[in-house]
Amino acid sequence: MADDNAQGRIPTVIADDVHIVYRVNGAGGGRGSATAALSRMVRRGKGEPRGVRKVHAVRGVSFTAYRGEAIGLIGTNGSGKSTLLRAIAGLLPTESGHVYTDGQPSLLGVNAALMSDLTGERNVVLGGLAMGMTQAEIRSRYQEIVDFSGIN
Template identity: 45%
Template sequence: MVAIDEAHFLDGPPCVVIDKVEMTYRVESSDDRSGSSRGPRGALRKLLRRPNLVTVNALKEISLVVERGESVGIIGRNGSGKSTMMKLISGQLAPTKGGVFASSTPILLGVNAALVPELSGDQNVVLGCLAMGMDMAQIDVQFESIVELSGLDSAIYLPMKSYSSGMASRLRFAIAAAVNPEVLLVDEALNTGDAQFSNRSKTRMDELRAQAGCVFIVSHSLDTIRDMCSRVIWLDKGELIMDGTPEETTQLYQDFSSQLSKGNHISAERIKGEARANLIATQILERASGRRTEGR
């Protein structure tokens, strides 16, 4: 494992700054709240009239500073804004309000647009690397390490459409990590159930961090988050609920989810509310002291 001098990273400028970012969407809704659109006649009327547009708050005001050497996990229920945040950081979306600043172009793990299922894995390695701006000489140098990291061995020469979802995820990660990005974004790509790959990918991300970069990971696997992250943020309904250590943040999120699954919504909201209140109190103290907290 690569040793990382956290103090060294904190001396330099941050990798990513998310400054008072909000993201809203205007989407069509068939619910007019009046009851006049119910039943088959109502459905017909909805087809003939203008769509009802509603505002969806995908992310409420969020500010974060991510330093060099940090590996940040993002957890939360479906619809909490995790993938939206990743798209904002990667530049795929522009925020409705606020700004996102990065020390270099973030690389989102997901070269799916460039990959062709009918082609073999090795051909897709070339396509994926070309899509990320590498030339053939660079691909030649990196090819063997990409195959080794993917763990596909001889399957690299089979059509990608024959791969399991885990095999495809491993190949996408190996390709994306080949460019030594300063800012790497991993969205639900490490839940392969492969212990050997988990070890290899963690080692690779440690190497990226050691090269003065940072990593963002979105995953529903809390084991993955705890194993691979140095910091975890919890989002719920577009709101930042907690920003803390992997152990503490995932434990509170597990407690919250457990209460929800039992139907104890009041207890779940209490857990979330206390976590949110602690975050706000911490932010107030940070602003008052005029400094970043340790590890940020």
């Protein structure tokens, strides 16, 4: 990595052995919801509650993205692409491993942040406000945002 930095390459995203696990509540075994809730409360602190299964959505992903690079995530439906992007954007915690970013990553993609019933301009304004930008900052960076995101 020292050689890369010596050549002026600056890492912007580092994923280091990232694992993401979802916990999914299964059926309560035919028991009523009040009984299931009571059982969960009694079992607190004793490991995973009964009926909860783990889904390992992302397993051991590592990469370094450098400023100016584009990286494509390719995989079948349900393979963890969007889950990994959510972790990079800071929206999901990792079970193990780490994600390091230079700056504040944005999650821009199909249906990730855009609202289809709004115009492109309104989406840019809404997204900027959600990121804490002022109206003046959004106006001054509007074209840069449009060019980056590909919004028409």
